[in-house]
Amino acid sequence: METTLTRRTSVPQVGSRFAPPAPGEITSTTSPSSRYLRDTRTGVIASRPAVLRESRDEIRMAWRRSAALALDIIQNSGRLRGACDQVIADTVGAELTLNPHPDPIVMKALGYSEVEVAEFVRLIKQRWKRWAWNPAECDQRGKFTVPQMVDIGLRWFIAFGEVTGTITYMTRAQRRTYGISSGAKVCMVPPSRLVQDTNELENLFQGVRHDANGRPIAYRFAERLDGVDRKRDWPARDRAGRPIVMHLFDPVDATDVRGISVLASAFRKHIQHEMLDDVTLQTAVLQTVFAAVLTSSLPSAEAFEALEQLQEDANGRQIATDLIGLLGAQIDKARDSSISIGSDPVVSHLAPGEDLRLQAAQTPGSQYLPFSKSLSRDMARAIGISYGGLTMDYEGATYSSTRMENSSIWPVVTRRRERIAGPQCQMIYENWLDEEIGEGRIPFRGGYEAFAANRDAISWAQWRGPAKPTADDHKSARAGTERLQNRTSSLDVETAELGHDPEEIREQQYREHLWYVERGMASPYERAPSTSARAPSADDPDEDEKRRSGGDRS
Numbered sequence: 001m002e003t004t005l006t007r008r009t010s011v012p013q014v015g016s017r018f019a020p021p022a023p024g025e026i027t028s029t030t031s032p033s034s035r036y037l038r039d040t041r042t043g044v045i046a047s048r049p050a051v052l053r054e055s056r057d058e059i060r061m062a063w064r065r066s067a068a069l070a071l072d073i074i075q076n077s078g079r080l081r082g083a084c085d086q087v088i089a090d091t092v093g094a095e096l097t098l099n100p101h102p103d104p105i106v107m108k109a110l111g112y113s114e115v116e117v118a119e120f121v122r123l124i125k126q127r128w129k130r131w132a133w134n135p136a137e138c139d140q141r142g143k144f145t146v147p148q149m150v151d152i153g154l155r156w157f158i159a160f161g162e163v164t165g166t167i168t169y170m171t172r173a174q175r176r177t178y179g180i181s182s183g184a185k186v187c188m189v190p191p192s193r194l195v196q197d198t199n200e201l202e203n204l205f206q207g208v209r210h211d212a213n214g215r216p217i218a219y220r221f222a223e224r225l226d227g228v229d230r231k232r233d234w235p236a237r238d239r240a241g242r243p244i245v246m247h248l249f250d251p252v253d254a255t256d257v258r259g260i261s262v263l264a265s266a267f268r269k270h271i272q273h274e275m276l277d278d279v280t281l282q283t284a285v286l287q288t289v290f291a292a293v294l295t296s297s298l299p300s301a302e303a304f305e306a307l308e309q310l311q312e313d314a315n316g317r318q319i320a321t322d323l324i325g326l327l328g329a330q331i332d333k334a335r336d337s338s339i340s341i342g343s344d345p346v347v348s349h350l351a352p353g354e355d356l357r358l359q360a361a362q363t364p365g366s367q368y369l370p371f372s373k374s375l376s377r378d379m380a381r382a383i384g385i386s387y388g389g390l391t392m393d394y395e396g397a398t399y400s401s402t403r404m405e406n407s408s409i410w411p412v413v414t415r416r417r418e419r420i421a422g423p424q425c426q427m428i429y430e431n432w433l434d435e436e437i438g439e440g441r442i443p444f445r446g447g448y449e450a451f452a453a454n455r456d457a458i459s460w461a462q463w464r465g466p467a468k469p470t471a472d473d474h475k476s477a478r479a480g481t482e483r484l485q486n487r488t489s490s491l492d493v494e495t496a497e498l499g500h501d502p503e504e505i506r507e508q509q510y511r512e513h514l515w516y517v518e519r520g521m522a523s524p525y526e527r528a529p530s531t532s533a534r535a536p537s538a539d540d541p542d543e544d545e546k547r548r549s550g551g552d553r554s
Helices: 055-075 078-091 105-108 114-132 144-159 172-178 264-289 301-311 317-335 368-383 387-391 399-438 445-454 456-459 473-485 490-497 502-517 542-549
Strands: 001-008 024-032 097-100 162-167 182-188 208-210 216-225 226-233 245-249 292-296 354-358 461-464
Touching: 001 245, 001 542, 055 078, 055 144, 078 144, 078 368, 078 387, 078 399, 097 114, 114 245, 114 502, 144 162, 144 399, 162 461, 162 542, 182 264, 182 399, 208 264, 216 245, 216 354, 264 368, 354 490, 368 387, 368 456, 399 445, 399 456, 399 461, 445 456, 473 490
Parallel strands: none
Antiparallel strands: 001 024, 097 461, 162 182, 162 245, 208 216, 216 226, 292 354
């Protein structure tokens, strides 16, 4: 409600019972008001300037500064370095496991039976595992495995807000030089190499060139060759439609071209946290150094001046002489004593009227921990991990609170896996599978032509990560068992929830079952024989009552 002051100027009608207001009189009327941005009396909203710009323009102006700040605070903060490791551990664990899912309709149309599809998938998994864990085969530089490159991509996503790289192809002659067999190679390129060049007339924005429909067609990277920097435009795809440039980011707006560090929104709070820690530590050190306070009741210089004036009077000369003698005796006594505060503290004797007190440090105060925890929660939320994962502080945590914390943050983890880590693996996998089938290392019915005509349907796959963390493994396992018994879940869903491949689990269980049977041993996978009568349970009061009463008498 707003109060509006109005000046009454109308003349009352004849015969009105109310007298007209005096000239210049101000009366107040209350009128309802409802609108956005209604400010307070102190002008809080007006004191904060804000300019409306497109998201991609904001990112372009702040990209380099935010990337530099993010790298600096990560390199100089053990907590944030550990947070990056926690993001990688939550998102991919040791690695993302490949689970190919070729379209069953397409495979059936190509003449594949279910058994042949399963064998085809099994061969893909075996060959992918050997290739992805061999740096000489998968990395253009020959240094990193595919899981390591995914880790690098997640670190870049935190610092730069995007993942960039190229997928190239080595000729047979080049492969013979290195003694390798595959030609598909991945080269991770830092996002800082993707230039910031912008020219609207050429549809070039932040180093990315677009066509008339806004689709990226080329990327401009800064390359260093023989110590000389030069810019080179890389096509987004080759003539067959296979991706050449890898560029992954989490957009904020539909017109975004580049990503920005996930820490950008938390820079201010993190720097404030560092300042709080530094000031608190310095204050505590100063208070510790000057913790010993010696107070004395000896007179000051003004008192000695008064005694000198007292000696000028004949009546006060004797009094002044006696006081000076008393003070002299006290000072002589204090001269023989000593006070030492250090590695070997010594306090022999204090002078008369002196008091030695040891002060306790008053820093940090009672408000330090709540404020520090608030700043840490702000940073943890921006990164996308739990507060405990950032600070390793589990004081006061209970089973319910930990479970709720994991439940609220786990969708963020799975989203990051599906948006960043998974697409990176999928892009590499598609190029690798294309070469494997094209060069005949993986047989395919109909040859490469049949595969190329159905590349997307055959290359489809899912990427499984680590299991969701639990506060109590026993309770989580019991909940999974109850879901299976109630038929509200399946073995595939439960094993995927634990981060395992259902097909691999079933195959391994079958092999182990045969191993036990062939050796005449009881297999742990055999179902126990069912019994018609159920033993009374201490948890079932109805069964206990029947047992005590001798059965059902009805």
